[in-house]
Amino acid sequence: MNAMTTRETQAVDAALTRFRGEEGALLPVLHAVQDTLGYIPKQATPALAHAFNLSRAEIHGVITYYHHFRQTAPAQHRLALCQAEACQARGSRALTATAEAATGCRLGEHSDDNRWSLEPVYCLGLCASGPALELDGKLHARLTPERLEALIRHKELS
Numbered sequence: 001m002n003a004m005t006t007r008e009t010q011a012v013d014a015a016l017t018r019f020r021g022e023e024g025a026l027l028p029v030l031h032a033v034q035d036t037l038g039y040i041p042k043q044a045t046p047a048l049a050h051a052f053n054l055s056r057a058e059i060h061g062v063i064t065y066y067h068h069f070r071q072t073a074p075a076q077h078r079l080a081l082c083q084a085e086a087c088q089a090r091g092s093r094a095l096t097a098t099a100e101a102a103t104g105c106r107l108g109e110h111s112d113d114n115r116w117s118l119e120p121v122y123c124l125g126l127c128a129s130g131p132a133l134e135l136d137g138k139l140h141a142r143l144t145p146e147r148l149e150a151l152i153r154h155k156e157l158s
Helices: 007-019 027-039 042-052 056-065 085-090 092-103 143-156
Strands: 079-082 116-120 131-135 136-141
Touching: 007 027, 007 042, 027 042, 027 056, 042 056, 079 092, 092 116, 092 143, 116 131, 131 143
Parallel strands: 079 116
Antiparallel strands: 079 131, 131 136
16 A cells, blocks of 8 residues: 555644544544545555554444545546436436536546546435536536536536
8 A cells, every 4th residue: 555645644643633632533533634635545544543543444434434535536526416216216317327428437436537526426405306416516406418518518618
């Protein structure tokens, strides 16, 4: 496993220092690291395990359990497509196919240039107005493939 970069090491050390001595600090530390870097480096697992007197498997389990945490640098644009039943009934599968074609990556992956990531989500709270997605933190509902293509084109130009 590669060593952490200086920036990654500093982010992990700062988070551990900030929450040192607090009970139940693992999640706040993970959030702090991700807030700083945009992800939690896989290489941070041993340091976190040591700091919390947990196994590497336990740290990995917490990071991978919560969909919010990621272990790789985020893509420039994050497109989270609802795959729940209500959105499927309203056309989310067609939106997923459109998104895959327009971004050059499949659901659950990043594009080769790391410009796009397509992530499945299973509820955005817009069930009555689906199909829905979240693009760079902004919710969109009642989408059609044409509206989605327009959103993607707009992001490509920005």
